[in-house]
Amino acid sequence: MQQQTYLKGCLSAIVLQLLQENRRMYGYEITQRVREITLGELQLTEGALYPTLHKLEAEGVLSTENALVDGRNRKYYKLTENGHQQAQTAVSELTDFVSNLQKILNLKPSLG
Amino acid sequence: MQQQTYLKGCLSAIVLQLLQENRRMYGYEITQRVREITLGELQLTEGALYPTLHKLEAEGVLSTENALVDGRNRKYYKLTENGHQQAQTAVSELTDFVSNLQKILNLKPSLG
DNA sequence: TCTACATACCAAATTTTCTTAGGTATAAAA
DNA sequence: TTTTATACCTAAGAAAATTTGGTATGTAGA
Numbered sequence: 001m002q003q004q005t006y007l008k009g010c011l012s013a014i015v016l017q018l019l020q021e022n023r024r025m026y027g028y029e030i031t032q033r034v035r036e037i038t039l040g041e042l043q044l045t046e047g048a049l050y051p052t053l054h055k056l057e058a059e060g061v062l063s064t065e066n067a068l069v070d071g072r073n074r075k076y077y078k079l080t081e082n083g084h085q086q087a088q089t090a091v092s093e094l095t096d097f098v099s100n101l102q103k104i105l106n107l108k109p110s111l112g
Numbered sequence: 113m114q115q116q117t118y119l120k121g122c123l124s125a126i127v128l129q130l131l132q133e134n135r136r137m138y139g140y141e142i143t144q145r146v147r148e149i150t151l152g153e154l155q156l157t158e159g160a161l162y163p164t165l166h167k168l169e170a171e172g173v174l175s176t177e178n179a180l181v182d183g184r185n186r187k188y189y190k191l192t193e194n195g196h197q198q199a200q201t202a203v204s205e206l207t208d209f210v211s212n213l214q215k216i217l218n219l220k221p222s223l224g
Numbered sequence: 225t226c227t228a229c230a231t232a233c234c235a236a237a238t239t240t241t242c243t244t245a246g247g248t249a250t251a252a253a254a
Numbered sequence: 255t256t257t258t259a260t261a262c263c264t265a266a267g268a269a270a271a272t273t274t275g276g277t278a279t280g281t282a283g284a
Contacts (some may be wrong), residue, residue, distance in 0.1 A: 008121035
Protein backbone atom coordinates (compact mmCIF):
# COMPACT_ATOMS: atom_id res chain seq x y z
CA MET A 1 0.00 0.00 0.00
CA GLN A 2 3.06 2.21 0.27
CA GLN A 3 3.33 2.09 -3.50
CA GLN A 4 1.95 5.62 -3.52
CA THR A 5 5.50 6.77 -2.86
CA TYR A 6 6.68 5.54 -6.23
CA LEU A 7 3.85 7.27 -8.01
CA LYS A 8 5.46 10.66 -7.69
CA GLY A 9 6.05 12.09 -11.12
CA CYS A 10 3.92 9.54 -12.97
CA LEU A 11 0.57 11.17 -12.30
CA SER A 12 0.33 13.31 -15.44
CA ALA A 13 1.41 10.45 -17.67
CA ILE A 14 -1.18 8.13 -16.13
CA VAL A 15 -3.92 10.68 -16.71
CA LEU A 16 -2.79 11.12 -20.32
CA GLN A 17 -2.72 7.37 -20.88
CA LEU A 18 -6.29 7.01 -19.62
CA LEU A 19 -7.41 9.87 -21.84
CA GLN A 20 -5.83 8.20 -24.84
CA GLU A 21 -8.05 5.21 -24.18
CA ASN A 22 -11.19 7.16 -23.31
CA ARG A 23 -12.50 10.07 -25.32
CA ARG A 24 -13.33 11.98 -22.13
CA MET A 25 -13.20 11.37 -18.40
CA TYR A 26 -13.94 13.35 -15.29
CA GLY A 27 -11.72 13.60 -12.24
CA TYR A 28 -13.54 11.30 -9.91
CA GLU A 29 -13.84 8.76 -12.69
CA ILE A 30 -10.08 8.79 -13.15
CA THR A 31 -9.47 8.00 -9.49
CA GLN A 32 -11.94 5.12 -9.66
CA ARG A 33 -10.54 3.76 -12.91
CA VAL A 34 -7.02 3.60 -11.50
CA ARG A 35 -8.34 1.93 -8.39
CA GLU A 36 -10.15 -0.67 -10.52
CA ILE A 37 -7.24 -1.37 -12.83
CA THR A 38 -4.83 -1.84 -9.96
CA LEU A 39 -7.29 -3.80 -7.84
CA GLY A 40 -7.22 -1.14 -5.18
CA GLU A 41 -3.44 -1.08 -4.90
CA LEU A 42 -3.01 2.41 -6.32
CA GLN A 43 -5.22 5.28 -5.28
CA LEU A 44 -4.88 8.73 -6.77
CA THR A 45 -5.61 11.36 -4.17
CA GLU A 46 -7.84 14.22 -5.20
CA GLY A 47 -5.44 16.73 -3.70
CA ALA A 48 -2.88 15.62 -6.27
CA LEU A 49 -5.20 14.87 -9.18
CA TYR A 50 -7.19 18.08 -9.47
CA PRO A 51 -4.20 20.42 -9.46
CA THR A 52 -2.64 18.19 -12.10
CA LEU A 53 -5.74 18.35 -14.30
CA HIS A 54 -5.86 22.11 -13.92
CA LYS A 55 -2.21 22.37 -14.84
CA LEU A 56 -2.65 20.23 -17.96
CA GLU A 57 -5.61 22.35 -18.96
CA ALA A 58 -3.62 25.54 -18.42
CA GLU A 59 -0.90 24.10 -20.62
CA GLY A 60 -3.38 23.48 -23.39
CA VAL A 61 -3.02 19.70 -23.20
CA LEU A 62 -6.57 19.15 -21.98
CA SER A 63 -9.85 20.91 -22.56
CA THR A 64 -13.01 20.66 -20.48
CA GLU A 65 -16.76 20.50 -20.81
CA ASN A 66 -19.19 20.63 -17.94
CA ALA A 67 -22.18 18.39 -17.57
CA LEU A 68 -25.01 17.92 -15.10
CA VAL A 69 -25.65 14.24 -14.45
CA ASP A 70 -28.16 12.99 -11.90
CA GLY A 71 -28.17 16.38 -10.25
CA ARG A 72 -24.40 16.46 -9.86
CA ASN A 73 -21.79 18.49 -11.70
CA ARG A 74 -19.16 16.77 -13.71
CA LYS A 75 -16.21 18.32 -15.45
CA TYR A 76 -15.10 16.22 -18.36
CA TYR A 77 -11.53 16.42 -19.57
CA LYS A 78 -10.31 15.40 -23.00
CA LEU A 79 -7.11 15.71 -24.98
CA THR A 80 -6.72 18.73 -27.22
CA GLU A 81 -5.27 18.28 -30.66
CA ASN A 82 -1.89 19.25 -29.28
CA GLY A 83 -2.57 17.11 -26.24
CA HIS A 84 -2.66 13.93 -28.30
CA GLN A 85 0.97 14.40 -29.24
CA GLN A 86 2.01 15.22 -25.70
CA ALA A 87 0.13 12.19 -24.48
CA GLN A 88 1.91 9.91 -26.92
CA THR A 89 5.25 11.28 -25.87
CA ALA A 90 4.51 10.99 -22.16
CA VAL A 91 3.14 7.46 -22.43
CA SER A 92 6.06 6.36 -24.54
CA GLU A 93 8.50 7.76 -22.00
CA LEU A 94 6.68 6.13 -19.13
CA THR A 95 6.76 2.83 -20.99
CA ASP A 96 10.51 3.18 -21.45
CA PHE A 97 10.83 4.02 -17.79
CA VAL A 98 8.95 0.86 -16.82
CA SER A 99 11.27 -1.09 -19.06
CA ASN A 100 14.29 0.42 -17.31
CA LEU A 101 12.85 -0.32 -13.89
CA GLN A 102 12.44 -3.92 -14.99
CA LYS A 103 16.07 -4.06 -15.93
CA ILE A 104 17.12 -2.64 -12.60
CA LEU A 105 14.85 -5.05 -10.77
CA ASN A 106 16.05 -7.98 -12.86
CA LEU A 107 12.57 -8.63 -14.16
CA LYS A 108 12.00 -10.12 -17.57
CA PRO A 109 10.94 -7.55 -20.12
CA SER A 110 7.30 -7.18 -20.99
CA LEU A 111 5.75 -9.22 -23.76
CA GLY A 112 3.85 -6.18 -24.99
CA MET B 113 15.50 11.37 -21.84
CA GLN B 114 12.75 12.97 -19.79
CA GLN B 115 12.24 9.69 -17.99
CA GLN B 116 13.95 11.32 -15.04
CA THR B 117 10.59 12.81 -14.17
CA TYR B 118 9.11 9.42 -13.43
CA LEU B 119 12.01 8.46 -11.23
CA LYS B 120 10.83 10.67 -8.42
CA GLY B 121 10.14 8.54 -5.41
CA CYS B 122 11.88 5.42 -6.71
CA LEU B 123 15.40 6.46 -5.85
CA SER B 124 15.67 4.81 -2.43
CA ALA B 125 14.21 1.56 -3.69
CA ILE B 126 16.63 1.47 -6.61
CA VAL B 127 19.58 1.99 -4.29
CA LEU B 128 18.34 -0.77 -2.01
CA GLN B 129 17.86 -3.13 -4.95
CA LEU B 130 21.43 -2.56 -6.13
CA LEU B 131 22.73 -3.13 -2.61
CA GLN B 132 20.85 -6.40 -2.42
CA GLU B 133 22.80 -7.54 -5.46
CA ASN B 134 26.16 -6.09 -4.44
CA ARG B 135 27.66 -6.46 -1.00
CA ARG B 136 28.81 -2.86 -1.02
CA MET B 137 28.79 0.06 -3.42
CA TYR B 138 29.86 3.69 -3.35
CA GLY B 139 27.84 6.63 -4.56
CA TYR B 140 29.53 7.31 -7.84
CA GLU B 141 29.46 3.60 -8.62
CA ILE B 142 25.70 3.56 -8.14
CA THR B 143 25.18 6.37 -10.63
CA GLN B 144 27.34 4.54 -13.17
CA ARG B 145 25.67 1.19 -12.59
CA VAL B 146 22.22 2.64 -13.24
CA ARG B 147 23.51 4.34 -16.33
CA GLU B 148 24.97 1.04 -17.57
CA ILE B 149 21.91 -1.03 -16.83
CA THR B 150 19.59 1.40 -18.57
CA LEU B 151 21.98 2.01 -21.46
CA GLY B 152 22.28 5.65 -20.53
CA GLU B 153 18.55 6.27 -20.41
CA LEU B 154 18.39 6.84 -16.66
CA GLN B 155 20.89 8.99 -14.85
CA LEU B 156 20.82 9.48 -11.12
CA THR B 157 21.91 12.99 -10.22
CA GLU B 158 24.35 13.35 -7.36
CA GLY B 159 22.26 16.10 -5.81
CA ALA B 160 19.51 13.54 -5.33
CA LEU B 161 21.60 10.46 -4.63
CA TYR B 162 23.89 11.65 -1.85
CA PRO B 163 21.13 13.09 0.35
CA THR B 164 19.25 9.82 -0.13
CA LEU B 165 22.27 7.75 0.93
CA HIS B 166 22.77 9.96 3.98
CA LYS B 167 19.13 9.63 4.89
CA LEU B 168 19.21 5.83 4.60
CA GLU B 169 22.32 5.77 6.75
CA ALA B 170 20.70 8.03 9.35
CA GLU B 171 17.73 5.64 9.40
CA GLY B 172 20.02 2.71 10.11
CA VAL B 173 19.29 1.02 6.79
CA LEU B 174 22.81 1.47 5.49
CA SER B 175 26.23 1.56 7.10
CA THR B 176 29.43 2.97 5.63
CA GLU B 177 33.12 2.27 5.41
CA ASN B 178 35.69 4.61 3.93
CA ALA B 179 38.45 3.53 1.61
CA LEU B 180 41.31 5.19 -0.21
CA VAL B 181 41.63 3.86 -3.74
CA ASP B 182 44.13 5.24 -6.26
CA GLY B 183 44.52 8.34 -4.17
CA ARG B 184 40.78 9.03 -4.10
CA ASN B 185 38.33 8.70 -1.27
CA ARG B 186 35.46 6.30 -1.55
CA LYS B 187 32.60 5.85 0.86
CA TYR B 188 31.16 2.38 0.59
CA TYR B 189 27.58 1.74 1.60
CA LYS B 190 26.11 -1.61 2.54
CA LEU B 191 22.87 -2.88 4.00
CA THR B 192 22.69 -3.25 7.75
CA GLU B 193 21.04 -6.33 9.21
CA ASN B 194 17.86 -4.34 9.56
CA GLY B 195 18.44 -2.85 6.14
CA HIS B 196 18.10 -6.23 4.44
CA GLN B 197 14.49 -6.46 5.55
CA GLN B 198 13.71 -2.89 4.55
CA ALA B 199 15.33 -3.53 1.19
CA GLN B 200 13.20 -6.60 0.59
CA THR B 201 10.06 -4.67 1.44
CA ALA B 202 10.97 -1.69 -0.73
CA VAL B 203 11.95 -3.81 -3.72
CA SER B 204 8.81 -5.89 -3.41
CA GLU B 205 6.66 -2.76 -3.34
CA LEU B 206 8.47 -1.28 -6.31
CA THR B 207 7.92 -4.54 -8.20
CA ASP B 208 4.21 -4.35 -7.43
CA PHE B 209 4.20 -0.76 -8.56
CA VAL B 210 5.80 -1.71 -11.87
CA SER B 211 3.15 -4.38 -12.26
CA ASN B 212 0.42 -1.81 -11.70
CA LEU B 213 1.97 0.60 -14.17
CA GLN B 214 1.97 -2.21 -16.71
CA LYS B 215 -1.73 -2.72 -16.15
CA ILE B 216 -2.42 0.96 -16.59
CA LEU B 217 -0.29 1.08 -19.72
CA ASN B 218 -1.89 -2.07 -21.11
CA LEU B 219 1.42 -3.87 -21.17
CA LYS B 220 1.67 -7.59 -20.75
CA PRO B 221 2.76 -8.63 -17.29
CA SER B 222 6.36 -9.57 -16.72
CA LEU B 223 7.56 -13.12 -17.13
CA GLY B 224 9.74 -12.82 -14.03
C1' DT C 225 52.18 22.98 -18.88
C1' DC C 226 47.69 23.85 -19.16
C1' DT C 227 43.22 22.21 -20.04
C1' DA C 228 39.66 19.13 -20.05
C1' DC C 229 37.51 15.17 -18.47
C1' DA C 230 36.65 11.34 -15.38
C1' DT C 231 36.49 10.10 -10.73
C1' DA C 232 34.58 11.02 -6.01
C1' DC C 233 32.57 13.42 -2.42
C1' DC C 234 29.28 17.12 -0.59
C1' DA C 235 25.85 21.31 0.62
C1' DA C 236 22.29 24.77 -0.01
C1' DA C 237 18.74 27.48 -2.34
C1' DT C 238 15.03 26.85 -5.08
C1' DT C 239 11.39 24.51 -7.28
C1' DT C 240 8.31 20.96 -7.97
C1' DT C 241 5.08 17.88 -6.37
C1' DC C 242 2.54 15.43 -3.24
C1' DT C 243 0.13 14.86 1.36
C1' DT C 244 -2.83 16.38 4.61
C1' DA C 245 -6.69 18.49 5.89
C1' DG C 246 -9.94 20.97 5.20
C1' DG C 247 -14.37 22.94 2.42
C1' DT C 248 -18.97 22.72 -0.63
C1' DA C 249 -22.86 20.11 -2.45
C1' DT C 250 -26.25 16.30 -4.15
C1' DA C 251 -28.17 11.57 -3.97
C1' DA C 252 -28.88 7.19 -2.09
C1' DA C 253 -28.84 3.93 1.46
C1' DA C 254 -29.02 2.50 6.24
C1' DT D 255 -31.02 11.32 10.02
C1' DT D 256 -26.68 9.89 9.63
C1' DT D 257 -23.50 7.74 6.75
C1' DT D 258 -21.65 6.65 2.35
C1' DA D 259 -20.88 7.53 -2.42
C1' DT D 260 -20.53 10.87 -5.81
C1' DA D 261 -18.19 15.19 -7.45
C1' DC D 262 -15.77 19.29 -7.30
C1' DC D 263 -12.16 22.32 -5.08
C1' DT D 264 -8.19 24.98 -2.22
C1' DA D 265 -4.29 25.83 0.79
C1' DA D 266 -0.66 24.98 4.22
C1' DG D 267 2.91 22.22 4.90
C1' DA D 268 6.16 18.55 3.93
C1' DA D 269 8.94 15.82 1.05
C1' DA D 270 11.90 15.16 -2.59
C1' DA D 271 14.19 16.42 -6.54
C1' DT D 272 16.76 19.96 -9.49
C1' DT D 273 20.03 23.27 -9.99
C1' DT D 274 24.16 25.15 -8.98
C1' DG D 275 27.79 25.60 -6.60
C1' DG D 276 32.04 23.76 -4.10
C1' DT D 277 36.41 20.58 -3.01
C1' DA D 278 39.91 17.36 -4.61
C1' DT D 279 42.76 13.73 -7.28
C1' DG D 280 44.27 11.27 -11.58
C1' DT D 281 44.74 10.91 -16.48
C1' DA D 282 44.92 12.13 -21.27
C1' DG D 283 45.65 15.38 -24.73
C1' DA D 284 47.15 19.75 -26.92
